[in-house]
Amino acid sequence: DPFSVSFELAPSQFGEAGQDLFRIGIKGKQVPPEERKPANLVFLIDASGSMAATNKLPLIQWSLRQLVKRLEPTDRLGIVVYAGDVRFEMQPTEVNDKSEILDQINRLQARGGTNGAAGIQTAYAMAESAFRANGVNRVVLCTDGDFNVGLTGDALISEIEEYRDKGVTLSVLGFGTSANDAFMEQLADHGNGNYALIDNQNEATRVLGEDLVSTLQVIAKDVKIQVEFNQDTVQRYRLIGYENRVLNNSDFTNDSVDSGDLGAGHFVTSFYELERDLSLSQGRMATVRLRYKEPEGDVSTELTFDFDLSAAANSFDEASSDFRFAAGVVEFAEILRGSKHSQGQRFDDILQIVSATQGEDNLRKEFFGLVVQGSQLSH
Known part of the structure; x- marks a missing residue:
C-alpha cells in the first residue's frame, strides 16, 4: 500500500468531562529524491505594489533561489508575473541552466496594481506547452492574498478543475499575513x-x-476516508475541522467525485471528539475505510480497518507525545477560530501540554512560541 494508517484513542484534556479524542493518522510512503518524477513547474507571481514588503516578494525570490538548489537538472521552471499587466518572465527552462533562472528571479520587482487580466490562463498555457507526460505538471501561485488573476468565482474554479483534469495541478503559496x-x-x-x-x-x-518531494510526488490520488462509529459504543461525535473537505456518504464510492491527493512522506491527521459508553473496555468502536487511486489509475482500491477499545489509553497522559502535541494544536486552532466547543479553554493549558511534548523539534518549538503570543494577547 502507498501509505500506513494509525489510530489512537484517549480521554480528552479539553471540552466536557467524559469526552474522548480519536486520532486517525495517514502517512504516505517515502520516495527517495532520485526516484521523484521530473517536474514542470510554472510560478505565477503576484508582483503588485502590496508585495513590496520584505516578507512578500523578496521572500518569494529567496524561496525560489532555495528551490533551484533542490531541483534536479532535468526539472523545468517557468515564471509568469502579473501586476499592472501580465508578462512572461521566463519560459519553462531546464534547471541545468541555473544562471539564467537565478538572473530572472533576481530581476523581479513589485509594481502597479493587481490587474492580472489573464494571469492564470497565461500560467496554465505555459505549463501545458511544456507538459511532461510522465512527470509533475503544476502551476504555483505566489501571492499575499490580495490578488486578481483574471478570473473570479465559479469561472476561476472551473478553469482550475479543467486543467486539473488535464494533469496540470495548482498549488498556492501565501506570503506575508494573508487576509x-x-x-x-x-x-x-x-x-x-x-x-x-x-x-x-x-x-x-x-x-x-x-518537503519538496512530498509536495511534488503524488503517491495516491482521490484519497477518501469514511469513518463509521459503532452505535452501541459511541453516543455522539464530531469531526474537528475539515469542514471544506466533507463529502456526502454517496460520494465515497463514486469514483467520478474528485478528492485530495497524498504526497510522498505526507502526513494527514484528523481528530474526532466523541462521547462513548465508558463501561466498555473492548469491542469494535469504529470502522475506518480508505479509498484511493494509483497516480495514473482510474479505479479505486478500498482498505478497511477496525479500531478496538482495548487499544485505548486510560488517560491523556498515557497517550503518545505525538497525540498529546497534536491535541494541543487542535485546541489552539479551536480557540483562535472562536469555536463554541472551546469556550472556557485556556492558552495556559495548551502551553503546559506543548511544553511537555515539544522536545528538540524546531517546528514544535516554533508552535510553542505562537501559543505564548496567543496567551499574551488574550490577557
Whole structure:
C-alpha cells in the first residue's frame, strides 16, 4: 500500500468531562529524491505594489533561489508575473541552466496594481506547452492574498478543475499575513495541489526544500476516508475541522467525485471528539475505510480497518507525545477560530501540554512560541 494508517484513542484534556479524542493518522510512503518524477513547474507571481514588503516578494525570490538548489537538472521552471499587466518572465527552462533562472528571479520587482487580466490562463498555457507526460505538471501561485488573476468565482474554479483534469495541478503559496487564507486554500483544494503560508525563511526552507518531494510526488490520488462509529459504543461525535473537505456518504464510492491527493512522506491527521459508553473496555468502536487511486489509475482500491477499545489509553497522559502535541494544536486552532466547543479553554493549558511534548523539534518549538503570543494577547 502507498501509505500506513494509525489510530489512537484517549480521554480528552479539553471540552466536557467524559469526552474522548480519536486520532486517525495517514502517512504516505517515502520516495527517495532520485526516484521523484521530473517536474514542470510554472510560478505565477503576484508582483503588485502590496508585495513590496520584505516578507512578500523578496521572500518569494529567496524561496525560489532555495528551490533551484533542490531541483534536479532535468526539472523545468517557468515564471509568469502579473501586476499592472501580465508578462512572461521566463519560459519553462531546464534547471541545468541555473544562471539564467537565478538572473530572472533576481530581476523581479513589485509594481502597479493587481490587474492580472489573464494571469492564470497565461500560467496554465505555459505549463501545458511544456507538459511532461510522465512527470509533475503544476502551476504555483505566489501571492499575499490580495490578488486578481483574471478570473473570479465559479469561472476561476472551473478553469482550475479543467486543467486539473488535464494533469496540470495548482498549488498556492501565501506570503506575508494573508487576509484571504481560506480562499487560497480552496483554490489549492480544487487544483489537487498544496496550500502553505510562508512568512519566514525557515518556513520557506521547509515547504520548498525539506518537503519538496512530498509536495511534488503524488503517491495516491482521490484519497477518501469514511469513518463509521459503532452505535452501541459511541453516543455522539464530531469531526474537528475539515469542514471544506466533507463529502456526502454517496460520494465515497463514486469514483467520478474528485478528492485530495497524498504526497510522498505526507502526513494527514484528523481528530474526532466523541462521547462513548465508558463501561466498555473492548469491542469494535469504529470502522475506518480508505479509498484511493494509483497516480495514473482510474479505479479505486478500498482498505478497511477496525479500531478496538482495548487499544485505548486510560488517560491523556498515557497517550503518545505525538497525540498529546497534536491535541494541543487542535485546541489552539479551536480557540483562535472562536469555536463554541472551546469556550472556557485556556492558552495556559495548551502551553503546559506543548511544553511537555515539544522536545528538540524546531517546528514544535516554533508552535510553542505562537501559543505564548496567543496567551499574551488574550490577557
